[in-house]
Amino acid sequence: MTLLQINHLEKSYGSDTKVLKDVNFSVDAGEFVSIIGSSGAGKSTLLRCINRIVESDNGEILFNGTNVLHLKKKELRKLRTDIGMIFQHYNLVPRLTVIENVLHGRFGYKGTIEGVLGRFTEEEKEKAFYLLAKLGIEEHAYKRCDQLSGGQQQRVGICRALIQDPKLILCDEPIASLDPSSSKVIMDHLKSITRDLGITCIVNLHQVEVALEYSDRIIGLKQGQIIFDGRSVLLRQEDINHIYGKDQRELITV
C-alpha cells in the first residue's frame, strides 16, 4: 500500500535556483528508504517539505491519499502526529529530563493548556517508560538530557518520535554526529522500528555503506533531482560516482 506519493515537487529559497526540481517518488507502508547525495543536494529540504516544516512551491505530496500541501492549521497538526521526525542534533530541550523530552512527543494530541502544564495520562507515562526500556536508556529517565552522550540523546529522540504513534518517521542525518558504534545502535533501532512495528522510515544519510546495509531501497539525489531510485542491491559504483560527482570525500568502494 502506498503511504506517501510525491509528484512534481519543486522548491527554491527566495529567487535563487531551484533546490528541488520535479521530484517524483512513492513509498510503500513498511519500507525503509535511504536518501543519499552530496552536501547541498536537497535531502533535508525534501524531508522538511513532507511534514511542511518547509513550504514547497509546486507539486503534490500525498500522505495516505491526502495532499499535505492543502492542509489547514488543525489538519496539519494531525498530520504531524502521524509523521515523527528525528534530527541530526536531536532537537531535545537540554535542561529538561529525558522523560519530559519523550513526553513532548504527545504535545500534538493535547490542548495548549494541557501541554503547557505538562499534563500527561498514566498510560502516556507508562508508554514513555516502556519506550525508554526498549531503547535501553530507562535508567537515565530522570537525568537532564544535556548529561547524556550523543548516542543516548538520539535514542531519546527516537522515543519522542515513537510516542507519537507515527505511521512514518523522517530521519534527517540521524547518525552524522555520532561515532561508529553509536551509529550502529541507532541504525539497528531504526531498522527494527520498521521491521517489528511496521513504521515506514525515510532516512537521509551521508554514508553510502550504511544506506546499503540497512535500506530496502535507495534514492540518489543530485542538485535537487532524483537520479537513482531502486533496490539497494541494484546500486552500482557507477551510480554512486554519478550521485556524488567529483566529491571524492564521499565515494566508497562497494
Ligand SMILES: Nc1ncnc2c1ncn2[C@@H]1O[C@H](COP(=O)(O)OP(=O)(O)OP(=O)(O)O)[C@@H](O)[C@H]1O
Ligand atoms: N533556509 C534556507 N534558506 C536558503 N537556502 C537554503 C535554506 N536551506 C537550505 N538552503 C540551500 O538549499 C540547498 C539544499 O540544502 P539542503 O540542506 O536541503 O541539502 P542537503 O542535501 O540536506 O545538504 P547537507 O547534506 O549538507 O545537509 C543548499 O544550497 C542550501 O544552501
